[in-house]
Amino acid sequence: MAGVNEICTRAAEAAPVLAALPTQVKDAALSNMATALEERASFLIEANAEDLDRARSDGISSTIVDRLRLTDGRIGGMSEGLRAVAAQPDPIGEVLEGWKRPNGLLIERVRVPLGVVAVIYEARPNVTADVAGLCLKSGNACVLRGSSIAASSNNAIAHVLRAGSSRAGAPEDAIQLVGGTDRYSAVELMQAKGYVDLLVPRGGAALIRSVEENATVPFIIDGDGNCHVYVDRSADENMAIDIVVNAKTQRPSVCNAAETLLVHAEIAEKWLPAALDALAEKGVEVRGDKVVQQLWPDAIPARDGDWGTEYLDLVLAVRVVESLDDAIDHVNRWGTSNAEAIVTQDISAARRFAAEVDSGSIFVNASTRFSDGGEFGYGAEIGISTQKLHARGPMGPRELTTTKYVVWGEGQIRH
Amino acid sequence: MAGVNEICTRAAEAAPVLAALPTQVKDAALSNMATALEERASFLIEANAEDLDRARSDGISSTIVDRLRLTDGRIGGMSEGLRAVAAQPDPIGEVLEGWKRPNGLLIERVRVPLGVVAVIYEARPNVTADVAGLCLKSGNACVLRGSSIAASSNNAIAHVLRAGSSRAGAPEDAIQLVGGTDRYSAVELMQAKGYVDLLVPRGGAALIRSVEENATVPFIIDGDGNCHVYVDRSADENMAIDIVVNAKTQRPSVCNAAETLLVHAEIAEKWLPAALDALAEKGVEVRGDKVVQQLWPDAIPARDGDWGTEYLDLVLAVRVVESLDDAIDHVNRWGTSNAEAIVTQDISAARRFAAEVDSGSIFVNASTRFSDGGEFGYGAEIGISTQKLHARGPMGPRELTTTKYVVWGEGQIRH
Numbered sequence: 001m002a003g004v005n006e007i008c009t010r011a012a013e014a015a016p017v018l019a020a021l022p023t024q025v026k027d028a029a030l031s032n033m034a035t036a037l038e039e040r041a042s043f044l045i046e047a048n049a050e051d052l053d054r055a056r057s058d059g060i061s062s063t064i065v066d067r068l069r070l071t072d073g074r075i076g077g078m079s080e081g082l083r084a085v086a087a088q089p090d091p092i093g094e095v096l097e098g099w100k101r102p103n104g105l106l107i108e109r110v111r112v113p114l115g116v117v118a119v120i121y122e123a124r125p126n127v128t129a130d131v132a133g134l135c136l137k138s139g140n141a142c143v144l145r146g147s148s149i150a151a152s153s154n155n156a157i158a159h160v161l162r163a164g165s166s167r168a169g170a171p172e173d174a175i176q177l178v179g180g181t182d183r184y185s186a187v188e189l190m191q192a193k194g195y196v197d198l199l200v201p202r203g204g205a206a207l208i209r210s211v212e213e214n215a216t217v218p219f220i221i222d223g224d225g226n227c228h229v230y231v232d233r234s235a236d237e238n239m240a241i242d243i244v245v246n247a248k249t250q251r252p253s254v255c256n257a258a259e260t261l262l263v264h265a266e267i268a269e270k271w272l273p274a275a276l277d278a279l280a281e282k283g284v285e286v287r288g289d290k291v292v293q294q295l296w297p298d299a300i301p302a303r304d305g306d307w308g309t310e311y312l313d314l315v316l317a318v319r320v321v322e323s324l325d326d327a328i329d330h331v332n333r334w335g336t337s338n339a340e341a342i343v344t345q346d347i348s349a350a351r352r353f354a355a356e357v358d359s360g361s362i363f364v365n366a367s368t369r370f371s372d373g374g375e376f377g378y379g380a381e382i383g384i385s386t387q388k389l390h391a392r393g394p395m396g397p398r399e400l401t402t403t404k405y406v407v408w409g410e411g412q413i414r415h
Numbered sequence: 416m417a418g419v420n421e422i423c424t425r426a427a428e429a430a431p432v433l434a435a436l437p438t439q440v441k442d443a444a445l446s447n448m449a450t451a452l453e454e455r456a457s458f459l460i461e462a463n464a465e466d467l468d469r470a471r472s473d474g475i476s477s478t479i480v481d482r483l484r485l486t487d488g489r490i491g492g493m494s495e496g497l498r499a500v501a502a503q504p505d506p507i508g509e510v511l512e513g514w515k516r517p518n519g520l521l522i523e524r525v526r527v528p529l530g531v532v533a534v535i536y537e538a539r540p541n542v543t544a545d546v547a548g549l550c551l552k553s554g555n556a557c558v559l560r561g562s563s564i565a566a567s568s569n570n571a572i573a574h575v576l577r578a579g580s581s582r583a584g585a586p587e588d589a590i591q592l593v594g595g596t597d598r599y600s601a602v603e604l605m606q607a608k609g610y611v612d613l614l615v616p617r618g619g620a621a622l623i624r625s626v627e628e629n630a631t632v633p634f635i636i637d638g639d640g641n642c643h644v645y646v647d648r649s650a651d652e653n654m655a656i657d658i659v660v661n662a663k664t665q666r667p668s669v670c671n672a673a674e675t676l677l678v679h680a681e682i683a684e685k686w687l688p689a690a691l692d693a694l695a696e697k698g699v700e701v702r703g704d705k706v707v708q709q710l711w712p713d714a715i716p717a718r719d720g721d722w723g724t725e726y727l728d729l730v731l732a733v734r735v736v737e738s739l740d741d742a743i744d745h746v747n748r749w750g751t752s753n754a755e756a757i758v759t760q761d762i763s764a765a766r767r768f769a770a771e772v773d774s775g776s777i778f779v780n781a782s783t784r785f786s787d788g789g790e791f792g793y794g795a796e797i798g799i800s801t802q803k804l805h806a807r808g809p810m811g812p813r814e815l816t817t818t819k820y821v822v823w824g825e826g827q828i829r830h
Contacts, residue, residue, distance in 0.1 A: 016771070101792055105781055114803055115773075197803055212631075218804045239826040246828035354821045356431070358530075366520055366824025375829070376820075377516055388529055388612055388817040389633045390805040402803040405791075406769045409781025411654040413661035414790070 004188040007176045008116065008195035011141035014173035015115045019139045021170060023090040029168035030086035030133055034079035036164030037129065037157070041075045047156035048125070055149055063253070067123045068150055078129040078157075084379030085133040091398045092139045106408040111401045113139035115197035118217070119382065120145045120186050122203045125153040130380035132161050132175045138400040141174045143196065145189055148181035155179075190215040198400070200383050220391055222383030225255030225338035226310045227368040230327045230353065231275075232344035233266040239365060240343040241275045246367040247341060249282040253312050255384060256339050256371040260307060260317040262327045268320045269295060276318070284314045291320040307334045324349050328356045335359055337386045339371035339393075360386060360393035419603040422591045423531065423610035426556035429588035430530045434554045436585060438505040444583035445501035445548055449494035451579030452544065452572070456490045462571035463540070470564055478668065482538045483565055493544040493572075499794030500548040506813045507554045521823040526816045528554035530612040533632070534797065535560045535601050537618045540568040545795035547576050547590045552794075553815040556589045558611065560604055563596035570594075605630040613815070615798045635806055637798030640670030640753035641725045642783040645742040645768065646690075647759035648681040654780060655758040656690045661782040662756060664697040668727050670799060671754050671786040675722060675732040677742045683735045684710060691733070699729045706735040722749045739764050743771045750774055752801045754786035754808075775801060775808035 002010075037044065048070040055065050091111050098108040117140045121127045128144055135142035146154040158177040166172040178185050190199060190211055199219040201211045211219055229247050231240045247258035263272055268291060276286050276296045286292070287306045288299035299318065306317040307330070321327045331340050341363040342353040354362045361371045371394060373381020378396025385391040391399040417425075452459065463485040470480050506526050513523040532555045536542045543559055550557035561569040573592040581587040593600050605614060605626055614634040616626045626634055644662050646655045662673035678687055683706060691701050691711045701707070702721045703714035714733065721732040722745070736742045746755050756778040757768040769777045776786045786809060788796020793811025800806040806814040 016773075020770070099792065101790070105785060105790075107791060216627075218802065220804075236826070242826060242828050250829055354819075355435070358431075359819065361820040361822060363822045364824060366822055366827040367829050369829040370520060370822060370824075370827065371820075375516070375520075376522060377514065387633065389635075392817050393820045402807050404769075404774065405776040405786075405808045407776060407778045407781055407785060409779060409785075411651070411657060412781040412785065413657050414665055414782050414784040 004185055008192045010173040011116045011143050011176045012195045014141045014171040017171045018174050019113045025169045027086045029165035029170040030082050032164040032168045033161045034082040036160045037075055037079045040160045044156050045070055047152040050152040051150055064123055078126050081380040082133045085137050091401050103412055108406045109403050110406055112404050114402050116141045117400055118143040118189055118196045118199045120201045122147050123150055125150045128154050128157045134382050134397050138397040140400050143176045145178040151181055187214050193217050202383050220385050221387050223386035224310050224336040226336040227258045227338055228260045228331045228340045229258045230262040230342045232349050233264040234346040235343040237271050241278050243343055243367050245278050248316050250369055252314050256368050258368050259310055262319050262321050265320050265322050284316050286318055288318040292318045331357050339368040341368050419600055423607045425588040426531045426558050426591045427610045429556045429586040432586045433589050434528045440584045442501045444580035444585040445497050447583045448576045448579035449497040451575045452490055452494045455575045459571050460485055462567040465567040466565050479538055493541050496795040497548045500552050506816050518827055523821045524818050525821055527819050529817050531556045533558040533604050533611045533614045535616045537562050538564055540565045543569050543572040549797050549812050553812040555815050558591045560593040566596055602629050608632050617798050635800050636802050638801035639725050639751040641751040642673045642753055643675045643746045643755045644673045645677040645757045647764050648679040649761040650758040652686050656693050658758055658782050660693050663731050665784055667729050671783050673783050674725055677734050677736050680735050680737050699731050701733055703733040707733045746772050754783040756783050
């Protein structure tokens with residue numbers, strides 16, 4: 001089994017070949033990868049069964065076993081994702097802008113691949129296909145390091161993807177899976193300076209902390225999601241209930257699920273009891289401030305810690321605010337820059353919330369659950385950046401690129 | 416004197432005010448800053464004299480004393496830079512793109528400020544004005560940390576700039592100068608996590624190393640410049656001499672000066688002796704490979720170490736290469752991703768060099784000395800990024816921004 005160093009070296013050697021690959025070859029490779037996954041579905045499901053058996057005998061929680069499971073439907077989903085990525089425009093070679101200087105120099109800014117993109121991720125095996133597809137589309141070699149729990153599934157998927165892409169003429173070394181799944185292999189990857197141009201850790205707080213402590217390669221944090229829904233005094237009441245119920249309950253375990261509901265005092269008395277009834281019906285535990293407790297006695301008293309907690313569960317912190325300003329201040333104090341929603345019919349409230357809340361994505365009259373690369377139309381996503389440098393919000397193929405200036409002269413020298 | 420913590424807190428508090436500042440206020444502030452520098456020139460020159468006296472009595476080298484010196488001309492240069500920055504379009508609020516999803520969601524990507532930008536820099540006091548101007552234009556608060564050698568000058572410049580900008584209605588705390596100039600204050604700034612959104616170190620290898628070791632805030636490396644000029648077999652011979660002489664000698668101490676000359680073997684015999692004569696006339700010491708030594712006996716034998724050295728002096732490494740491929744390989748092996756030039760009349764050679772050389776800026780038939788924010792038309796520059804994430808090449812006001820998604824819906828929820 002190749003070590004991290006050898007794998008990174010191979011990826012770095014494949015990178016210039018990938019950077020020069022014509023669009024048609026990349027798209028044909030993506031299409032072959034999609035077909036190969038479907039054709040080899042039984043092979044994948046067999047490999048996945050090994051992981052499932054191991055997980056069950058190790059007493060892994062049923063939520064995680066469920067995330068791990070491959071079905072024909074989920075394999076079809078991976079293939080669909082790869083085809084959607086193929087259908088995107090090729091970001092590479094795009095001339096983003098160009099201008100002429102008074103001395104005649106023509107300056108062009110051109111989009112180019114980063115080189116080698118590494119992703120460390122947890123249970124879900126579909127990430128293997130998503131990342132491989134987005135990296136190939138953007139002309140990057142990828143180094144994938146999944147978790148031990150999904151080792152057999154990831155191996156099988158990577159094998160099928162490599163075979164599919166190389167049949168179209170993409171270099172086989174473009175898609176690399178790190179065999180070792182111990183902690184050491186992750187740290188080795190974080191420190192593969194000079195080989196890895198971008199590392200995206202997709203996992204919980206422990207992984208993020210480890211990257212922040214150990215990484216010497218450039219990285220983008222795919223971080224927490226303490227997401228907010230603010231219901232303004234002018235909100236459409238039914239729409240507001242639909243959005244908050246969706247944002248909280250449609251999939252509570254993911255980072256773009258809502259964790260706090262803020263309600264304008266003027267609408268609270270009328271709207272909040274009905275909204276909290278609707279949430280309670282879906283099994284949501286409400287932790288409210290004093291006003292909330294008065295309006296809806298089933299609420300558990302909220303503590304200060306609740307405003308900063310990402311429950312990832314059917315729990316919602318609820319607060320009544322006196323004004324739009326208070327709502328903005330609350331989000332800017334407690335939010336994690338992932339996704340926040342406002343429900344309002346008031347255009348100036350919407351514009352102020354959008355302008356003044358410091359977050360990666362602001363949703364006006366829509367659920368925070370749309371903060372997602374697939375929902376944004378990127379076919380798949382590499383993660384959701386909660387930082388400000390390089391990429392912010394859902395990351396698609398374009399976020400895996402950098403630019404280069406190409407300056408055309410006729411002998412200009414500097415005086 | 417306020418400590419780093421207090422200064423960063425003030426900057427962070429000013430940041431949202433700056434982010435919301437109308438374009439006219441920002442441009443009026445920049446214009447006031449330019450005028451104020453000119454009006455207070457004698458005050459600045461007096462403060463500068465203190466630094467100059469101290470530097471001379473400390474036995475600082477004359478090169479550095481020269482960089483430190485403020486003259487009416489240099490003060491005028493700072494003012495001109497500020498006016499050029501004012502004349503740029505306001506990057507903030509720009510809608511970079513927008514699209515509609517099948518479910519009706521309208522997704523917009525909007526340019527917003529980073530928040531607080533910190534710059535650690537060395538002798539030249541003009542950086543104080545350049546950085547303050549670019550940060551204000553891009554709606555960011557700035558924290559400036561200059562070197563002890565220029566402490567009085569920087570203090571005076573910052574004082575004048577703050578007075579000028581606040582007269583136009585910009586928050587005074589937008590421009591912060593760290594009073595302490597010991598090593599500790601720099602490290603404190605590198606670790607002001609949660610306050611500093613971007614740190615740009617502008618200095619030598621020791622500063623870069625310290626940032627890489629100590630920084631917990633996001634940073635962009637303004638790194639080395641081991642820049643190359645490649646003279647292709649099809650080069651216009653006079654143009655090639657002009658460009659290499661300019662790139663090496665016009666200002667040898669800066670990062671975009673050329674350090675290595677590569678010459679195609681087919682043109683070497685005819686072109687190289689005349690070119691090296693012209694360089695020698697300007698006082699350049701040539702370190703050549705075997706072929707160069709044969710063609711031009713005054714050349715000192717080059718060692719392997721020469722290809723990786725940024726001389727920042729009148730020294731040039733010279734190598735004859737067999738092909739365009741060899742030239743590209745050499746640059747990709749030894750370059751530092753700052754700026755590289757090709758001199759050629761062959762369009763396919765130019766396009767291949769531009770595509771395959773992995774560097775921030777590629778110049779076709781122009782001097783590497785144009786790798787500079789001012790020369791690119793940004794009015795001033797915050798530095799030259801030699802990394803791939805977030806910014807690459809000369810950085811102007813736009814590189815001090817991030818984006819935010821604003822998504823407009825009509826009650827959409829996710830199914």
